[in-house]
Amino acid sequence: MLIANTFSAAGRGTAALELPPSLEGSGLLVGWSMEHERGKAPMGFSFGDPEATPAMGFVDPILMDGEGHLLTIAPTGAGKGVGCIVPALLRYMGSAIVLDPKGENASITARWRRSNGQQVVVLDPMGLTGQESGTLNPLDLIDPAAATGVDDAAALVTALLPNSLDDGKNTFWVSRARQLLLALILHAVTDLPPNERTLTKVRQLASRLAADPDGVSRSFAASRHPEVRMIQGNLQISARETLGGIVAFAQEGVDFLRGPQLQAAVERTSFDLGAVVRGDPLTIYLVLP
Structure with a gap:
């Protein structure tokens, strides 16, 4: 109608x-x-x-x-x-993922799609739509044991530290920061308890690295993931003369998680991620201004 x-x-x-x-x-x-x-x-x-x-x-x-x-x-x-x-x-009436920066599409169509058999998830951490917000932990998308695990983690790192940060003068720092974030994410999803496998924890580890590089370096060296151990050797985390710049750029990728609203939004996943792959009747609105 x-x-x-x-x-x-x-x-x-x-x-x-x-x-x-x-x-x-x-x-x-x-x-x-x-x-x-x-x-x-x-x-x-x-x-x-x-x-x-x-x-x-x-x-x-x-x-x-x-x-x-x-x-x-x-x-x-x-x-x-x-x-x-x-x-x-x-x-x-098929499944849909809707980029909805202002929340207007969710406000107009979410109820209609829900009433017609769709599971509707509105990811709205800032509360623009006034609807109950779902949550998504991006680290739930990464299976460290899968053949694509490292590539999936690297794709998330690129989203957190996009190419726009590299102005030609920062190539070294951006490259090393991406390696560091990749190691932190793989370390989190491989070695930490399930309830700590979040981007908020990754941010905490990045901050800890500046104060206790030796401790984080030992954690990387003992990681069950071979990529983490290799990055630990490549980055030479204990080399303090370069560590500060690397950590500063890495922190840029996760500093958007300063507030409790966004931290809560990435703490866990409130819907079945497998439904996206299976093509189940699911509509996800991404309300991210």
């Missing part, structure tokens, strides 16, 4: 143009055609059922059939949300 709305009638006579009360057939709703004459549908798209969308009176929905990627580009305020994202979330 679509919310009724009225458009300008420019180009289609004097009658008011309205959204149809419903859409027939399948396909992902990506927009509306305002052309006076129905032309050839763009490649990869189709118009809705002509009986439901007559030439006069209703605007024609443009639907995307089949699998594929879709990129919508428009300036701020052009209607990407109300014209594309919200209608898609109200119509498409």
Whole structure:
């Protein structure tokens, strides 16, 4: 069911143009055609059922059939949300991960998707939507015993310390900081008790490293993970003349966890991560301003 709305009638006579009360057939709703004459549908798209969308009176929905990627580009305020994202979330009943910086999409569509059989998780640590926030521990995504364990941890490190930090002058420090964070994360998921395998603990270990490098170095050397032991040798953690700079850059990657709200948001995972892989009816809204 679509919310009724009225458009300008420019180009289609004097009658008011309205959204149809419903859409027939399948396909992902990506927009509306305002052309006076129905032309050839763009490649990869189709118009809705002509009986439901007559030439006069209703605007024609443009639907995307089949699998594929879709990129919508428009300036701020052009209607990407109300014209594309919200209608898609109200119509498409498959699983979805929604990047929702302002929380608007969750506020409008979460209840609808939940009422239609979706498990809905709103990751909203700052409380923008007023809904109960789910939680996600990124370290739960890393299995140190898996063949991809090191690569998965390295991908998280790159997200925490993005390439934008390297301005050409900091290449050495960023590279070493990434190695250090990789060792800290792998050490956490391999050697620490399950309740301490969190990014908050990684941040604490990074801070401890500045005060007690020898202690952390010994922990790395005794790690059950070979990558941690190798990084311990490469970084020469006990070399204090370079350690300060490495730790400072590494801490930049986890310093966003200063407040209790964000710490609580990454403490544990409140939903089944396997549901994402299996394609279960699950919608995750990432409300991260």
